[in-house]
Amino acid sequence: MGYKKIYEEYIGQTVPLDFHVHHMDGNHENNDINNLIAIPKELHEFLHSIRYIISFPIYKELGEAREKLIKQELEYWKIFKDCQHRLFEDS
Numbered sequence: 001m002g003y004k005k006i007y008e009e010y011i012g013q014t015v016p017l018d019f020h021v022h023h024m025d026g027n028h029e030n031n032d033i034n035n036l037i038a039i040p041k042e043l044h045e046f047l048h049s050i051r052y053i054i055s056f057p058i059y060k061e062l063g064e065a066r067e068k069l070i071k072q073e074l075e076y077w078k079i080f081k082d083c084q085h086r087l088f089e090d091s
């Protein structure tokens with residue numbers, strides 16, 4: 001079963017078209033429900049582009065600051081995960 005289906009089965013609804021299901025730990029093999037989160041697709045694309053950009057060699061020298069950004073991203077997921085249930089109440 002695909003991860004989107006796993007997620008939809010868990011929440012008992014289909015994910016709205018303008019939402020994406022994301023793997024919080026970045027591991028696409030980890031389809032554990034605690035690792036999946038539905039977020040607006042714009043936010044998803046934005047956060048993935050940051051992750052992509054900071055992987056460029058020119059940003060390697062950022063060192064600790066770069067690590068901080070990656071950790072911060074995980075914090076975002078946790079915050080959105082906490083209010084996840086509200087996303088689907090009104091739809």
Ligand SMILES: [Zn+2]
Binds near residue numbers: 023048
């Ligand atoms: Zn993602």
